Amino acid sequence: MGKIIAFVNQKGGVGKTTSSINLAASLGLLGKKTLLIDVDPQGNATTGVGINKGELEYSLYELLTDKAEIKDVVIKTKFKNLYIIPASINLAGINMELTAMFHDKKKFEATLQLKKKLSQVTDIFDYIIIDSPPSLGILTNSVLAAANSVIIPVQCEFFALEGIMQLLNSIMLAQKKLNPELDIEGVLLTMLDNRTNLGLEVVEDVKSYFKEKVYDTIIPRLVRLSEAPSHGKPIHAYDPKSRGTEAYLNLAKEVIERNGN
DSSP, X not given: OOEEEEEOOSSSSXXXXXXXXXXXXXXXXXXXXXXXXXXXXXXXXXXXXXXXXXXXXXXXXXXXXXXXXXXXXXXXXXXXTEEEEOOOGGGGGHHHHHHHHTTTSOGGGGGGHHHHHHTTTTTTOSEEEEEOOSSOSHHHHHHHHHOSEEEEEEESSTTTTTTHHHHHHHHHHHHHHTOTTOEEEEEEEEEEXXXXXXXXXXXXXXXXXXXXXXXXXXXXXXXXXXXXXXXXXXXXXXXXXXXXXXXXXXXXXXXXXXXXX
């Protein structure tokens, strides 16, 4: 049965989407059949793997609102072993849609919709990677309800740990109310500029707080990494010899090793 891992952080600009795309693509490159799910209304993970949102017949929105079956929504990308459930701008109004659908039931039932849908495909994929939105609303709660575990990306810059306690509280609340099995898969340090003392200090601070949960792999700050999504490619396809390619392959190997497969 495939493991569902969500990238979660309510702060924007921490490398969440970049890491979702490139971890999923790297797992695929290493022979793991992987499904990437774009749960951000901006749809950056969708365009980041070369999918034109304007040409979509179905997206996550249709899946969550029972207007399409999951078999109709999953798209095979042109990258090895990588599939995606894309996002569209319609997701921006999903809060009202789901509330209306479940008006006669307990409110939290709406947040279980994603979990229910993914249960139909967990035996098809080795890994399911979710890119969640930069907020703590109903979409993120849906992700926390559906996931087996979360990866928290932390940017190696000033105020790196700001908001982390709020995020951890949200995770604990989800464990209590929605998903008792939810675990922290790991903490990923991103955007490190190792020429600065500040970046290295943040690394030490995060490691002292999260200890063994912190991945050995640290994602460097690279222009090529930020360029790749605009070309609709993961970093390994955009620049195979990039340090970013090496970093995300190393992260994928760590994820596989931690999960014993």
